[in-house]
Amino acid sequence: MIEVKNLTKKFKETVAVDNINFEVKSGEVFGCLGHNGAGKTTTIRLILGLLQPTEGKALVWGKPLSQHPDLRCKVGVLLENDGLYENLTGVQNLNYYASLYDVTSKEEQITGLLDFTGLANRCNDKVGTYSRGMRRKLGLARAILHKPSVLLLDEPSAGLDPEVQKMVRDLILNLAKEYNMLIFLNSHDLDEVERICSRVVILQRGKVVACDSLVNLRRQSSEPAVEITLAAGQPPQKAVDVLSTLDRVNRIVPDGNRVTVTFEKHAAPDPLPALIGAGIKVEEVKKLRRSLEDVYLEIIHREEKQ
Amino acid sequence: MNRSYIIARKEFKELLANRSTLLTSLGVALFFAIVYSMSLTAEGSVAGLISVDGTLFFLSIMLGVFMAYSLTGHVFYKEKTDRIIETLLSSPATLRQIWLGKTLAVTLVAYIMALTAMLVLITIASIRSQSFILPGAPVLFHMIIAVPVFIGAFVGLNGLAQMALGMKENRLLGFLIFIPLFAGLYGMGFSLGAVTSITWVYTGLVLLAAVLLISLAAFLVRFLSTERIVTTLG
Structure with missing residues (x-):
């Protein structure tokens, strides 16, 4: 021990x-x-x-x-x-x-x-x-x-x-x-x-x-995140613009036809209505499981800010 | 099995496996043995200026220390620069056991090389003078007992310094030791070798100095700490 x-x-x-x-x-x-x-x-x-x-x-x-x-x-x-x-x-x-x-x-x-x-x-x-x-x-x-x-x-x-x-x-x-x-x-x-x-x-x-x-760290730090897969031909920048108008959004990371959105802690993410309302076709929306890397970076950045 | 012995055996094996260092050191030792044997038996101005006993007395120590100087770095300093010492310090071996094991191994190899060089010197001088040259009893005692103790004292102190000092200080220390050693082997040895009569007093004084120095090294080891070693790694 x-x-x-x-x-x-x-x-x-x-x-x-x-x-x-x-x-x-x-x-x-x-x-x-x-x-x-x-x-x-x-x-x-x-x-x-x-x-x-x-x-x-x-x-x-x-x-x-x-x-x-x-x-x-x-x-x-x-x-x-x-x-x-x-x-x-x-x-x-x-x-x-x-x-x-x-x-x-x-x-x-x-x-x-x-x-x-x-x-x-x-x-x-x-x-x-x-x-x-x-x-x-x-x-x-x-x-x-x-x-x-x-x-x-x-x-x-x-x-x-x-x-x-x-x-x-x-x-x-x-x-x-x-x-x-x-x-x-x-x-x-x-x-x-x-x-x-x-x-x-x-x-x-x-x-x-x-x-x-690790389980507790994920739970405590959990900034909820979703990965949105846009339908073929949909402009990612338009989706980013729409998503950035949502409340309690922390980060938006576009990657090809996928956009990852991280929300503030305890937020209940539901980006779909806003995207559909703006006429953007979405293939899939899935909640992301937080990796240790996400948790680690979040903790480190939080401490740096303090 | 005693851990000092385990460390000594491993260092001995590793020194023997390091062919380039071993051959270079042995080459230097043999070079000086040949130079001095030629001077001992030369005809002309150099002849008669140095004696067999005087030469063997001083050269055996000088060469022994020179060999030890060239090998100590491979056993103590290199382990620090390679950072292997951290793993060794994490083992059950104590700092004193590590120091003693390494000192014993370097002393043994350096002494064997110095003794080989002395045998070569005697052989060449005997062949050239066509008579069997045998050193006096005090010189024989000196070569068999005092020289290895003196080499051990030098290795112990130098090894201790290499473990305790940082990289820059170690390079400076190496330089400071090398100059008088080299000067001694090249020029001063001839002057010292001119002492024709080596008595038991000379031999006793060297042995006493060697014992005091080795005791000093063993005493100083207690002030060496693992922290000192770890914080001065390369």
């Missing part, structure tokens, strides 16, 4: 993390979102004990990792860097970390992970000859080699092709489900977070601006 309590980290005058609070429980896949410089990496470093908090605490199983090196045997880490040595082969890298983490039945574990990640045929090649995707896969194998109870991942699928991204996603979900592993995930990839995380924290300028389940 991870507990972050009133956590603050200052670097001279700069406040990187500002009094943040959240908890993550076993079996949970928890996403940490935010723009560059929002404090995501600082948070992960504070949890790992690589940085000391200016105020507050970052605890894993009730203890700070910086003061309990042996607890780190139960924590897996994949940071921005894969933590691999280019002059060593894939097997040598895994062997090294297996020894550091006191892994029993090393051979069996390494063989299994190499097979799983599809790196078995390249395992005796130096890591320096691996592609970015292969390194990331080996880095992930390294991070879970010792069967940790807590896994901290910083942008795990950054720069990977879609096939490998899916493999990483499936693996993360499987680890959380099968092994009841707590997974803390820093990511820019909102689509990935939406697919695998049950809860998220959104950081902005070091502060928590939202921390909840």
Whole structure:
């Protein structure tokens, strides 16, 4: 279990993390979102004990990792860097970390992970000859080699092709489900977070601006939106002009013969009468399900305005 | 298994796998061994100016430290610039275990290279003088005991500095170490090598200095923090 309590980290005058609070429980896949410089990496470093908090605490199983090196045997880490040595082969890298983490039945574990990640045929090649995707896969194998109870991942699928991204996603979900592993995930990839995380924290300028389940975040932030598909030959600009006269409209985004309209919170959107009244033929009107990206951008923009 | 040993074994393996660095360093060591062996046995003005004991005494330390200087960066500094150190610091290995493991590996490789160079020097000098040259007992003791401890002290302190300092400061430090080392190997070594009689006092003083320095490095490690390392990454 991870507990972050009133956590603050200052670097001279700069406040990187500002009094943040959240908890993550076993079996949970928890996403940490935010723009560059929002404090995501600082948070992960504070949890790992690589940085000391200016105020507050970052605890894993009730203890700070910086003061309990042996607890780190139960924590897996994949940071921005894969933590691999280019002059060593894939097997040598895994062997090294297996020894550091006191892994029993090393051979069996390494063989299994190499097979799983599809790196078995390249395992005796130096890591320096691996592609970015292969390194990331080996880095992930390294991070879970010792069967940790807590896994901290910083942008795990950054720069990977879609096939490998899916493999990483499936693996993360499987680890959380099968092994009841707590997974803390820093990511820019909102689509990935939406697919695998049950809860998220959104950081902005070091502060928590939202921390909840995805379902609740969608519900709370919901600015209703509709997508209107115009009949063939209908001018989109005319539809935009008509829609902009409606009450409580926030945004109108035309895209070919489709127009997406976002309304203010709690509005009851019904653009059809106005369009029909203006003589515009409509093929379809559908309510849009808010994606995490919509929710995230809405929260970030709202905070920026404040 | 002790984590320092695990780290030392891995660093040793990686240094051996880094052929270009290894061969360049060994080439430099052999170059100086050959130059000094030629001077030892030259006829003419240089002949008789330097002694076997004096040369072996000073050159073994200088070459050992020079080799250590060229390898320390690959083990300590490079891990910071590549940012792999963050993953290592997140492992169960403590900062002291990491520092000790790396220091042991570099010391061993640097010492093997320095010792190889000394053996080459003795062999060439023996062949050229057509007599078997054997250093005195204090020099042998010095080469077997004091030199590896001295190299270890240098690696320990230099490695500690590389872990604690930022990238700019590290480049400056490297430059500041390189100049006296290179000057020592090129010119000063001949002057120092002129000391004809190496006594147990000399050997004892070097060993004492080495032990003090290595103790100082081990003491200073307690002031090194993971935060210091992480906030000075490249």
